[in-house]
Amino acid sequence: MIPATEEPSSLRLPVRAVTLVPIQPIDPAALDEISEALRLRRVKVHRRSPILRPRHSYDARRRQLKADALLQRVAEVPERPVLGITNADCYAGGLNFVFGIAQLHGGTAVVSLARLRTGADKSTFTARAMKEIFHELGHAVGLKHCEHRGCVMRFSDSLADTDAKGEELCASCSRRVPSYFQRALP
Numbered sequence: 622m623i624p625a626t627e628e629p630s631s632l633r634l635p636v637r638a639v640t641l642v643p644i645q646p647i648d649p650a651a652l653d654e655i656s657e658a659l660r661l662r663r664v665k666v667h668r669r670s671p672i673l674r675p676r677h678s679y680d681a682r683r684r685q686l687k688a689d690a691l692l693q694r695v696a697e698v699p700e701r702p703v704l705g706i707t708n709a710d711c712y713a714g715g716l717n718f719v720f721g722i723a724q725l726h727g728g729t730a731v732v733s734l735a736r737l738r739t740g741a742d743k744s745t746f747t748a749r750a751m752k753e754i755f756h757e758l759g760h761a762v763g764l765k766h767c768e769h770r771g772c773v774m775r776f777s778d779s780l781a782d783t784d785a786k787g788e789e790l791c792a793s794c795s796r797r798v799p800s801y802f803q804r805a806l807p
């Protein structure tokens with residue numbers, strides 16, 4: 622059987638395919654929007670059934686989830702790259718919140734949508750989600766932070782930073798992506 626050919630993306634993205642793992646609480650409409658936005662960018666999406674957050678990941682005092690506990694849970698899924706998505710607000714280490722977290726080179730990442738809707742219409746929300754997703758997946762495939770203006774691997778710890786950068790990798794980050802992650806999996 623010959624697989625249907627799809628025009629490869631001309632966008633500089635860290636991956637060509639990703640397994641999505643929704644972590645509750647998750648907004649199904651947001652998940653649909655994100656899946657569709659990824660497909661439009663020619664990233665193949667394999668969506669798994671939603672999972673519950675691990676019990677020990679919730680910090681009742683902060684009312685936030687521990688991002689690294691979610692990352693560990695998502696890493697139990699065998700596919701790579703794999704991306705956990707949650708609506709819950711997350712934190713890690715000494716930071717009061719994180720947009721996402723990833724295991725460098727590990728092919729695993731988690732993104733929180735909690736803060737991305739602030740003052741955003743639908744298209745701004747989707748654009749922010751794409752940037753945070755590609756940023757964390759960039760780490761997941763081994764990329765570190767980048768100083769290039771516009772590069773999605775530029776560090777952002779505020780929505781203003783996120784809005785100011787682009788959703789693609791700069792040329793030099795793009796060259797560092799291992800070819801394994803540039804395969805469009807069937």
Ligand SMILES: [Zn+2]
Pocket residue numbers: 756760766776
């Ligand atoms: Zn980062």
Ligand SMILES: [Zn+2]
Pocket residue numbers: 767768769772773774775790791792793794795
């Ligand atoms: Zn870069």
